[in-house]
């Protein structure tokens with residue numbers, strides 16, 4: 001995507017967004033409600049066209065009529081999956097496979113892969129929310145797509161099913177499948193994505209690998225530890241390098257080591273003979289998301 005904008009009347013759903021996704025990469029697309037995530041997915045699918053800018057999927061304009069063959073390479077799980085309730089899971093998937101021109105043979109394998117083998121003959125109307133979501137995933141995987149677009153894929157999945165889902169994403173990534181993953185459920189996502197793009201009010205607030213986002217944000221490393229005896233000496237030593245120590249219960253403490261000076265702080269800590277425990281908590285995806293989103297809201301208030 002090169003400087004892509006999309007407007008709906010007065011609404012700027014996307015403004016000047018540039019993004020790139022390579023083969024076998026998983027991109028986490030993050031943003032608050034209405035930030036432009038679904039719009040981005042619909043543009044990639046060719047369901048809508050950009051108001052300006054350029055968008056290419058496998059080197060083609062996805063909305064061009066002659067690009068209909070492209071759709072065979074794409075798999076899409078919409079945010080709200082809805083199926084024909086009167087059909088069984090097997091019938092639903094067979095129907096979607098036929099629409100995509102894919103052999104029925106895949107249907108049973110896919111249902112097994114998403115853990116629905118026991119319910120293939122049951123009517124979808126009797127499925128639980130998580131089972132419907134699994135069926136949605138199976139539908140997105142029909143025809144072994146090269147690019148998967150998943151809108152809130154783990155909504156309704158229990159912790160084990162969520163773990164299985166991310167295991168599946170890791171396998172697909174290893175096979176060279178590219179994935180765009182929209183999620184509001186951030187904990188646990190960062191290990192499975194190569195890059196994150198954070199959208200806010202239709203604008204790209206930040207994008208890069210987790211390490212790049214950490215460098216950009218310059219947030220401190222949170223350090224928690226325990227010390228045998230008094231914390232006074234350590235407190236004094238750290239205050240010389242401008243780091244304040246917060247006393248917690250018992251003889252535990254917490255401090256925020258500045259991004260640029262964290263190694264100095266850690267060396268200082270490790271030299272303390274009384275240190276009995278230490279835990280490091282680098283900024284995670286949730287903290288980074290809150291940072292970039294908060295920064296853009298602050299700027300908006302100032303304008």
Ligand SMILES: Nc1ncnc2c1ncn2[C@@H]1O[C@H](COP(=O)(O)OP(=O)(O)OP(=O)(O)O)[C@@H](O)[C@H]1O
Nearest residue numbers: 008011012013031032033034035036037038039040
């Ligand atoms: N067909 C449409 N007509 C008018 N406005 C639209 C249309 N589709 C989206 N919008 C607007 O574009 C903006 C971006 O919407 P989008 O659905 O892309 O957000 P989102 O990030 O997917 O949000 P959510 O997390 O709530 O699903 C919103 O202000 C939305 O109201």
